[in-house]
Amino acid sequence: MEARVETRTQVGAEIRAEVQVCEDVRHSLVNLGTGEVLTGELHVADSFGTRFVGLMGKKGMPTDEGLLLKHCASIHTFFVKFPIDVAYLDRRMTVVAIYQGVRPWRMVTAVERGLHTLEMAAGAFESRGLKVGHRLECRAR
Numbered sequence: 001m002e003a004r005v006e007t008r009t010q011v012g013a014e015i016r017a018e019v020q021v022c023e024d025v026r027h028s029l030v031n032l033g034t035g036e037v038l039t040g041e042l043h044v045a046d047s048f049g050t051r052f053v054g055l056m057g058k059k060g061m062p063t064d065e066g067l068l069l070k071h072c073a074s075i076h077t078f079f080v081k082f083p084i085d086v087a088y089l090d091r092r093m094t095v096v097a098i099y100q101g102v103r104p105w106r107m108v109t110a111v112e113r114g115l116h117t118l119e120m121a122a123g124a125f126e127s128r129g130l131k132v133g134h135r136l137e138c139r140a141r
Helices: 008-019 048-053 124-128
Strands: 027-031 037-039 041-045 065-069 084-089 095-102 116-121 136-140
Touching: 027 041, 037 065, 037 116, 041 048, 084 124, 095 124, 116 124
Parallel strands: 041 065
Antiparallel strands: 027 037, 027 136, 065 116, 084 095, 084 116
16 A cells, blocks of 8 residues: 655645635635636635525625635525525635526535635626636735
8 A cells, every 4th residue: 555645845835725715804806817806895704603604694795795615515505595606616716616596495515626615696707707717816905
């Protein structure tokens, strides 16, 4: 049986990739593939409670606003009152799957390599040209 050996460089790169995930609402999310600003305001859900609540109970979402669910690889739209676009992101913030117009009372299951989830108002991804393979980056506003 062959043992896997990780060098400090490999581990350090993984840590740096993880650190780039946004920490608070004072960030925007930029599509490095197009240069387009995806969100003027990005909310981050990084605890069990904030991920669980997500968009439940909200009546809508501005088209320039997004919710990043850190370390969340599947979502539901129970008690969400409007359709949303959902993108799964890997640890480097690269889009690995997109689901558009997910209606209330649905579940979207995990995808391979999906680590984080971005939720925006339905139609936001199409209007901004977001595609699988695009890499996203958090930038200070």
